[in-house]
Amino acid sequence: MFGRFKREERDADQLDDEVVEQELATEPADADAEEEQDDRDEWERLDASRDWRQDGPFDISEVDLEADDVERLDFGCVVLTPFDGMQMQLQVDQRTKKVQAALVMAGPSAIEIALFAAPAQTSMVADIRAEMVAATEKAGGKVSLVEGPFGTEVRRIIPMKDPKGNRVFHVSRTWFAQGPRWLLRGVLMGEAGQASGIDGVSELLYEFFSNTVVRRDQQPRVPGDLIPMTLPASMVKSAPGGDTAPEQAKG
Template sequence: MPIRRRRQDEESDSTLEQAGEQADAVETDDAPAGEAGGAAGPWDSGDSYPELERLDFGSIQVPVGPGLGFQVNFEATEVDAEGNPLNGRPVSVLVQHAESVLQVQAFAAPKRSGIWDDIRRETATEITEQAGGQAEDREGPFGTELLAMLPAQLTEEVLNEMPPEVREQIPQEVIEQGYAWQPIRFIGVDGPRWFLQGVVQGAAIEDEEQWQVLEDVFRNIVVLRGEQPMPPRELLPLTLPKEFSEAAGEQQEEGGSDTFDPFERGPEITEVR
């Protein structure tokens, strides 16, 4: 019997609804509004916030805990003649837990108005009109968030890079159609002259236990806006914590290299306690 392949937009409507139901199942009943400064974080550096062990990334301080791994994404600021990156700046912090990842970024915002509503609408438009996905607003523990479904291409190269146990779990029908729907959850909080965004991927979309760990991390982030004037939406500068410098030094000693390439994987801190 031939397999009927549904159109991407037809299939994504159903998949998005299922993902939304799963996301709704992990929300808490006492969801605060999507603004900082209340009884729960994220926190401004001027707030009275809980004293926790945190990694200092300059503009944001991220809590650590058992089972958490941390990595930093870099953006190229200089390339060679072939387009290979030479220098870069840190642009986001990745918090890893089990099969889940939370990407965190902080931006400058106006004094008297938030930017999350506009960013959320623009992100939804890009997903639906440019990426061929689906997106819709949902109420979450930090206020209104965005739940999206993006078509992830399953090329032979992608499939070959997957661990065998992961590839075996993909239905043959999905492999034949050449793409799989990837759920992504966008959360945002407007603070005093800053905006904090989190992007959640992986099992935490459906797994309540994994989501709770990442939610607690995001809720306990402290943002240090600084007094310097910055245009709205400009990324707040990130720096590497001393723990990352120590990890990079260990990598150089083990690998026999005197230089650190930020565009290679790492430095990485795992199982921070």
């Protein structure tokens, strides 16, 4: 879709650096790396096994949005690519006009997009995942981890009550993609939240999440803090939603 030469050039430079590092590596360093690998659980090893963002989501430094004529929705820190029939609901702070999250719907399925600050050098996904597991179990729900399209996928079933007091269950799948000092979270709900893999009802939302481009500002932030989106001027007057408090990355 958009140009990706910047990502390819960066990867080539990174590969050259890795070759030099390997030539200079010593046996103690290799032993330390092996020990560190052993300390990880299977899901951390899965997340570290390859570049799960090879096909997106992308950092703004990795793509050229001017390489095509696609009309996108620019929310400041994230740029979204709409698709035919897409519907969107926004959680907006009416005082600051900042978007806390975007809920994108495709028929009976939906994905909630939110962006958070992350460390520059280390992954915070394992810690967030542990918090999600603990919170789900505390709520009396069920949680399972599976290999997803972006590494470890968190699947949850949480008991709730509807407005009439009836017992219902909230079923979801959560994807995480961590880039340079940012973490993008996608929570699938509806039919896609109950499905497996990225075929069928999940395919369109998978492509939407993959095509997301993150434009992280240089403002210092605590890892895990929500990075609010900026409401496009064309949407300010008609945006739905009310005052909402910033949520945490674990969701």
